[in-house]
Amino acid sequence: MKIKEIRNASGLTQEAFARKYNIPKRTLEGWEAGKRNPPGYVLELLERVVKEDTEKTEKEKTEMYYNTIILKHGVGSYTKKQFDNFVEGDCVCGENANPEELKRWSSDQYGLAKAELNKYKCSYKKSGGYVFADEYALEYCNTDEDGEFLDGSDLDLAEKEA
Incomplete structure (x- = not known):
């Protein structure tokens, strides 16, 4: 992965990325412009750290707003x-769909839920004027003590088949 792709994945500006990861801004600008190349180990380390930071932020956001994660198909x-x-984020086969619940976790089990979602792929096949979908997603929501839906409903789709 190139340095600009890593920074874009973080969602940060050049200035914010440089400050957060203690890289001189001019060095980062040179790397992104192709004037210089960062050492391979720096790219690998940044890629790993940015991925962990992004997952941690998503986990914290999920735990802060929702108490339940549901895998749906x-x-x-x-x-x-x-x-x-x-x-992106709309899913599980359009309006008025009735997706099947496959599994459920509490919000503090975010890592387990994401690992399970990564086992699945969404597929889309075009025919005539329609697109036939087979979709998997995690739904983040609030449920009562009996597990009944209360509110919320952010969705995280599985990756698309190649």
Whole structure:
């Protein structure tokens, strides 16, 4: 992975990235412009640390807002227009879908839930004016003591099949 890709994955500006990871801003600018190359071990270390920081931030956000994580699976279809307007985070087979619950975790088990989601892939097949979907996602929500849905509903889709 290139340094700019790593920084973009962090969601930080050059200035914020340089400050957070204690890299002189001019050095980072030179690396991204291709004037100089960072040592390979620096790239590997930054890639690992940025990934861990991003996952930690997502975990903290999940634990702060929601008490339950649910793995869902749905099979259905979108019209081509719906699919073309598909927004990352919308999922599990369009409106009025009734996805199946596969597994459930408490918010402090975020790592286990993400590891389970990584075992699955979403697939999309186009035919005529429709896109047929087979989707997996984690739903972050609040439930009562009986496990009944209360509110929330942020979704994290599994990766798409290659």
